[in-house]
Structures are given as C-alpha cells and as structure tokens.
Amino acid sequence: MSTEPTASADPIRVLLAKPTHDCHDRGVRLVARxxxxxxxxxxxxxxxLAAEVVDAAVEEDVQVVGISSSAGGHMPVFEDLFAGxxxxxxADVLVIAGGxxxxxxxxxLRKKGVTEIFGxxxxxxxxxxxxxxxxxxxx
Amino acid sequence: MFDEATLARSREMGEAWExxxxxxxxxxxxxxxxxxxxxxxxxxxxxxSAYFPHDIAHIDPGLIGAPGGYPFTRGxxxxxxxxxxxxxxxxxxxxxxxxxxxxMDLLAEEGMVGYFGQRFYNLVYDLVxxxxxxxxxxxxxxxxxxxxxxVYSKADMARLFDGLDLKAMNVIHISYYQVVPAxxxxxxxxxxxxxxxxxxxxxxxxxxxxxxYVGMSAFPPAQGHKLAVDLINYCTRNMPRWNTTNFFGYxxxxxxxxxxxxxxxxxAYGIDLVRACVAxxxxxxxxxxRFGFQISQANDFFExxxxxxxLRRLWATTMQERFGAEDPRSMHVRIHTHTSGAxxxxxxxxxxxxxxxxxxxxxxxxxxxxxxxxAYDEAFAIxxxxxxxxxxxxxxxxxxxxxxTAVSDPLAGSYYVEALTDQMAAAALELVDEIEAQGGxxxxxxxxxxxxxxxxxAERWQELVDSGQRRIVGRNTYATDAPAEIELFKVDPxxxxxxxxxxxxxxxxxxxxxxxxxxxxxAGIATDFADRSYEExxxxxxxxxxxxxxxxDATTGEMMGVLKDALGWxxxxxx
Numbered sequence: 082m083s084t085e086p087t088a089s090a091d092p093i094r095v096l097l098a099k100p101t102h103d104c105h106d107r108g109v110r111l112v113a114r115x116x117x118x119x120x121x122x123x124x125x126x127x128x129x130l131a132a133e134v135v136d137a138a139v140e141e142d143v144q145v146v147g148i149s150s151s152a153g154g155h156m157p158v159f160e161d162l163f164a165g166x167x168x169x170x171x172a173d174v175l176v177i178a179g180g181x182x183x184x185x186x187x188x189x190l191r192k193k194g195v196t197e198i199f200g201x202x203x204x205x206x207x208x209x210x211x212x213x214x215x216x217x218x219x220x
Numbered sequence: 221m222f223d224e225a226t227l228a229r230s231r232e233m234g235e236a237w238e239x240x241x242x243x244x245x246x247x248x249x250x251x252x253x254x255x256x257x258x259x260x261x262x263x264x265x266x267x268x269s270a271y272f273p274h275d276i277a278h279i280d281p282g283l284i285g286a287p288g289g290y291p292f293t294r295g296x297x298x299x300x301x302x303x304x305x306x307x308x309x310x311x312x313x314x315x316x317x318x319x320x321x322x323x324m325d326l327l328a329e330e331g332m333v334g335y336f337g338q339r340f341y342n343l344v345y346d347l348v349x350x351x352x353x354x355x356x357x358x359x360x361x362x363x364x365x366x367x368x369x370x371v372y373s374k375a376d377m378a379r380l381f382d383g384l385d386l387k388a389m390n391v392i393h394i395s396y397y398q399v400v401p402a403x404x405x406x407x408x409x410x411x412x413x414x415x416x417x418x419x420x421x422x423x424x425x426x427x428x429x430x431x432x433y434v435g436m437s438a439f440p441p442a443q444g445h446k447l448a449v450d451l452i453n454y455c456t457r458n459m460p461r462w463n464t465t466n467f468f469g470y471x472x473x474x475x476x477x478x479x480x481x482x483x484x485x486x487x488a489y490g491i492d493l494v495r496a497c498v499a500x501x502x503x504x505x506x507x508x509x510r511f512g513f514q515i516s517q518a519n520d521f522f523e524x525x526x527x528x529x530x531l532r533r534l535w536a537t538t539m540q541e542r543f544g545a546e547d548p549r550s551m552h553v554r555i556h557t558h559t560s561g562a563x564x565x566x567x568x569x570x571x572x573x574x575x576x577x578x579x580x581x582x583x584x585x586x587x588x589x590x591x592x593x594x595a596y597d598e599a600f601a602i603x604x605x606x607x608x609x610x611x612x613x614x615x616x617x618x619x620x621x622x623x624x625t626a627v628s629d630p631l632a633g634s635y636y637v638e639a640l641t642d643q644m645a646a647a648a649l650e651l652v653d654e655i656e657a658q659g660g661x662x663x664x665x666x667x668x669x670x671x672x673x674x675x676x677x678a679e680r681w682q683e684l685v686d687s688g689q690r691r692i693v694g695r696n697t698y699a700t701d702a703p704a705e706i707e708l709f710k711v712d713p714x715x716x717x718x719x720x721x722x723x724x725x726x727x728x729x730x731x732x733x734x735x736x737x738x739x740x741x742x743a744g745i746a747t748d749f750a751d752r753s754y755e756e757x758x759x760x761x762x763x764x765x766x767x768x769x770x771x772x773d774a775t776t777g778e779m780m781g782v783l784k785d786a787l788g789w790x791x792x793x794x795x
Contacts, residue, residue, distance in 0.1 A: 099435065101791055102351040102363065104396075106435030107476050107562070107678050114679060127437065127791035129351070129359045153601075154347055154363035181566075183601060183708055201566035201599055202695060204686065
C-alpha cells in the first residue's frame with residue numbers, strides 16, 4: 082500500500098513519546114521518520130511523567146499519541162495518560178503503543194482504550210494505515 | 221608476505237576462478253540471489269566471493285603478528301583459552317536485591333565462573349536507578365526492580381552481598397549515568413565489611429559517552445566526559461584493582477550502527493578520553509590498563525570476528541603511536557562480548573537459541589575475555605531461570621565440548637579473514653579521522669553528528685529488512701502465524717511496596733545531621749566541579765565526597781539529584 086499523502090488537507094499531528102529511562106529508542110525514532118515521510122506532523126519527545134505527555138499533547142494540539150516502551154513500567158504511564166487526557170478534554174485523541182509489551186498487558190491496555198499495540202514484527206506502515214483509517218485517508 | 225612466484229601463481233589461479241565463477245553466475249542468472257556478483261558485509265564493505273594469497277599480499281605481516289605480541293591483532297596474551305576459559309558473565313538483575321542474589325547464587329551453582337575459578341557478578345541496576353531517582357519518586361511507579369535490581373543505597377548493597385567474600389570476587393556494576401553513587405555505595409558498604417577500596421575488584425561502566433547514541437536522559441556531554449576522567453583519576457589512585465571504564469560498543473550496533481561504526485566510535489572515544497586523562501595529569505599508561513570493552517557479536521559471522529581483530533590492532537597501534545603507551549596492558553582490548561539482543565526475534569523465540577549459539581561461537585573464535593549470552597526470551601522480558609541457564613549452557617558447550625579452545629585465533633591466516641580484518645581497520649580509521657576533524661568524539665556527541673550517523677544506519681538496515689534483502693528467519697522469511705507461547709518472567713508485584721518502604725525507613729532512621737553535612741559538602745564540590753577544566757580534574761574530591769555521603773546512607777536519587785542540579789540533565793533528543 083502507498084503511504085504517500087494524497088491530498089492537501091491539514092496534516093495529521095502525531096506525538097510520539099518514550100520514557101527517558103528507556104534506552105531502546107531505535108524503533109520509535111525510525112517510526113517518527115517514516116510518519117514524517119508519509120506526510121504527518123510528528124513531535125518526538127522523551128518524558129519522565131505521563132503528565133508531560135499530556136501537556137505536550139495539549140500544547141501541540143495532536144490527534145494521535147503514541148507511547149513507545151521496551152523496558153517495562155508502562156502500565157502506570159497509560160493509567161496516568163488516560164486520566165490526564167480526559168481531564169484536558171482530549172479523550173478522543175487516538176492512543177497507540179509500540180515496543181515490547183507483554184501479551185498479558187496488551188489485553189488490559191486494549192480495554193483501557195489503547196487502540197493498537199504495535200509489537201515486534203509490526204511496521205511503520207501498519208501504524209500509518211491505522212492512523213489514516215481512523216483520522217481520514219486523505220491526509 | 222609471499223614471494224613473487226607465489227603471488228604470480230595466486231593471481232593466475234584467481235583469474236581462472238573468476239572466469240569459472242562468472243560462467244556459473246551467467247548460467248544460473250535469474251535464480252541466483254541478489255548480490256551474487258557483488259557481495260558485501262552487513263556494514264556494506266565490498267567482498268569477493270573467494271580470496272587468494274594476493275588479496276592479503278599488501279598487509280604487513282607485523283600487523284597480524286602473534287597471539288600476545290604487538291599489535292595484538294591475534295589476541296592479548298600468548299595463551300588464549302588453553303590455560304583459562306573466557307569468563308561467564310551473564311547479566312543479572314531484577315526485583316529486590318535479595319531476588320537478584322537468588323539468581324546470582326543459582327547461576328554460580330550452575331557453573332558460572334570467572335577467571336581461574338573466581339566469581340564474577342555482572343549486575344544491572346533497575347530503571348529507577350538508571351534515571352537517577354529513588355523508588356518513592358512519582359516516576360518510579362511501575363519501574364522499580366524492572367530490567368534490573370532495586371538497589372539505591374549502602375543498605376541495599378548489604379542485602380545484595382552479605383555473606384559473599386568481597387575480596388575474592390569481581391562485581392560489574394551495570395549503571396548508566398548513576399556511576400558515582402553506585403560505586404560510592406559499594407565502597408561505603410565495603411568499608412562496613414572492613415574491606416578497603418584498594419581491595420575491591422570489579423568494574424564501573426563510566427558510560428557517559430554512550431549518550432551519543434543511546435536514547436536516555438543524560439548529563440551534557442562535556443560534563444559527562446569530565447565525570448569519566450575524574451573517576452579514572454580517583455580509581456587510579458585508590459582502587460588499583462578496579463576497572464574504571466567500559467567502552468560501550470555494544471550499544472552502537474544495538475542502536476543500528478554497523479560493526480565499523482562500533483569500533484570506529486570506540487576508538488575515537490578512546491582517543492578523546494586518553495587526551496582528557498593526560499590533560500588531567502595522568503599518563504596514558506596509568507589510565508589505559510583499566511579500560512575494558514563491551515562489544516556486540518551480531519549476525520554477520522565473519523565480519524563480527526574481523527571487527528574484533530581489527531579493533532585490537534587499531535587500539536594498540538593508536539595508543540602506542542599517539543600517546544606513547546608502553547605497557548602491553550595499555551594496548552590490550554579486553555572484551556566482554558554481549559551477544560546481539562537486537563538480532564533476536566519475538567517470532568519463533570526458540571530460534572533465538574540458534575542465533576545466540578552462533579554469536580557465542582563467533583566470539584569464542586575472536587578470542588574475547590568474557591561473555592554474556594542473551595537468553596532466547598529476551599525479546600519479551602527478563603530471562604526465566606530456565607532460559608538464563610540455557611544461555612549459560614551455550615557458553616559451556618562451546619567451551620567444553622568443541623575443542624575450539626585448543627588453538628588461539630584459529631581463523632588467522634585465512635585469506636578472507638585477514639583481508640576483511642584489514643579492510644575493517646581502514647574503514648574504522650576513516651571514521652575516526654572524520655570525527656577528529658570535528659574536534660573529537662565529545663564534540664561530535666555534542667553536535668548530534670554521532671546520533672545522526674547511527675540513526676541513518678538504523679534506517680538503512682530497516683530498509684534492507686523491509687525489502688527482504690536482509691533476511692530474518694521468522695520475521696520476513698519462514699514466518700508463521702502461530703503465536704509464541706513461552707512462559708515469561710514476571711517481577712513480584714510486592715517489590716514496589718517493599719522498595720518504597722525501605723527507602724522511607726532508611727531516611728527516617730539514618731543520622732540526619734551526618735547525612736546533611738555530607739550532602740552539603742557533596743553539593744558544594746559538585747557545583748565547583750561544573751566549572752572545572754580538564755586540567756583541574758583529578759584531585760578525587762568529588763568521589764571522596766560521594767563516598768562520605770554514601771556512608772551517611774545517601775540514596776542514589778539524592779546523590780544524582782545533586783549532580784543533575786550542578787551539571788545539568790537533559791532528554792536525549794535535545795542533543
């Protein structure tokens with residue numbers, strides 16, 4: 082499938098965030114590059130607390146938040162993230178995740194509202210397809 | 221290396237081979253895999269499909285040398301594994317200190333052994349410690365005892381090590397930037413046990429250079445570089461048995477760099493570090509003998525072996541020529557191999573056992589000093605007891621069953637291996653020149669050039685995987701839909717509560733006045749340290765103050781808080 086942008090509508094704005102202590106950033110940096118190439122506006126950030134992600138989401142007015150986690154410790158991050166988004170009227174932001182998230186956690190996160198978890202073997206194109214299918218194929 | 225007659229015959233045979241080879245390629249044309257006529261290494265170095273004497277005729281035999289002889293291409297010592305096997309150094313660390321201790325004891329029981337029967341413990345700190353926090357910090361939730369051990373104080377050191385003979389073992393402290401508190405707490409704990417710093421054996425990572433390519437918050441590069449030099453000075457004076465610095469080449473390849481990036485960056489950093497050590501008043505021969513390397517062993521079997529041979533040669537020649545090193549130990553590249561984690565897959569995880577066995581075999585053929593073999597389930601979680609034991613068994617099978625330990629540098633003299641070793645050395649030196657032209661490693665770290673270079677390499681690798689040019693079994697070839705069903709390790713959820721309780725209890729029970737005065741002094745010295753030049757380093761006061769604070773039960777979060785305030789602390793993407 083082509084990942085080229087097909088129309089001139091405002092680009093989709095995506096915040097990709099990674100915990101500061103998690104050194105495994107090879108994947109998320111690559112995803113950031115690919116999303117940019119596909120025409121999205123991408124903000125990449127590291128965070129210590131989920132509140133920082135919420136602040137960045139508000140400030141940058143994003144439609145998508147992607148959390149990358151490959152070292153564990155992600156469950157409290159998502160709890161705080163959803164609470165923060167809701168508080169700030171951003172409950173409709175599309176939340177996705179990637180990295181190494183154990184299968185047991187995947188089931189829980191889906192229930193909490195993480196739309197898709199891109200584990201090992203996923204490609205940036207998978208994420209691009211999902212975002213376009215939710216937020217408009219022509220952007 | 222060869223006389224004219226031999227070379228003439230070699231060229232003749234080479235030409236005849238090439239004609240026959242081209243004929244085969246033409247005949248099987250369409251069915252031949254891509255790059256059949258222009259093969260290359262994973263780093264992108266051009267290869268031939270067969271090698272001959274004339275392919276290595278240009279190499280000065282003195283640069284190949286003998287095992288244990290300058291420039292140590294063929295190994296540091298005259299004996300490789302004949303008298304002593306490589307050390308087993310599996311990475312250990314999870315949960316509370318006593319959980320980590322259980323795994324240490326289990327692996328020791330299963331035969332994990334260092335040099336000449338000594339105990340080596342390769343211990344990794346948890347995510348909270350890596351971030352320089354304490355377990356009661358709001359950001360610690362979910363991260364305590366994850367990916368490492370929840371050790372934050374001298375008291376935790378006691379929980380980890382009580383009952384072990386500190387003088388008869390090596391402890392490798394795998395920290396990121398919390399190098400100062402981790403070592404200070406270990407020294408303080410040693411003092412409680414009546415063991416002085418000069419009797420302690422082990423390793424600090426001193427890993428400030430890795431923020432060039434590893435994505436974690438860090439001290440600004442120049443401040444980190446000063447911390448590294450200062451620690452080397454302190455240990456040189458006070459801890460003669462302590463290995464001060466680990467060159468984190470492994471992280472380069474894991475982040476997507478090539479084998480050439482790995483050795484080129486480590487050599488460039490070595491030059492910058494020794495230069496700064498000399499500026500601080502040390503001689504090259506004071507600092508160099510206590511440096512070590514963590515090097516990756518990844519998928520391109522021969523390139524990864526040649527990489528190590530090239531690194532040994534480059535390090536020895538560079539340290540001698542540039543810095544006048546004379547002590548052979550200054551010219552030795554002591555390598556702890558970490559088999560490549562990034563080349564493991566979550567798909568068909570048992571296949572990882574085959575990959576790691578090949579990595580281990582390659583490392584053994586390269587003549588490395590110690591190994592950590594990744595467990596097959598590391599693409600998911602911390603290894604289970606079963607997977608950690610299997611990873612150790614891979615080392616033991618190769619050590620004990622294959623007889624490859626009988627001969628040093630068994631691949632030496634292979635036309636291919638010698639040609640590729642030389643090619644890699646030349647390519648790595650080009651990278652070093654490029655970095656030196658920018659003002660050296662730390663300048664290229666500061667400007668983001670290193671990060672950009674490694675990131676572009678990661679992207680190239682991904683393109684090769686996506687297009688199917690780089691095959692990964694179970695991922696882009698021979699894939700199945702069957703989900704991986706393996707039992708995964710989980711850290712006991714009680715760990716968080718206990719770790720938080722312990723740190724609160726420690727704060728309530730310690731001598732508040734002593735703690736306050738030690739921390740005040742540490743903070744004052746850290747503030748002063750921030751403005752120092754390299755020439756003003758080396759009096760050891762920063763480390764001494766850290767040890768005093770650790771003796772007064774200062775925690776990792778408290779001490780790192782002081783250093784972050786004084787020196788700065790930034791997210792990795794801000795470089």
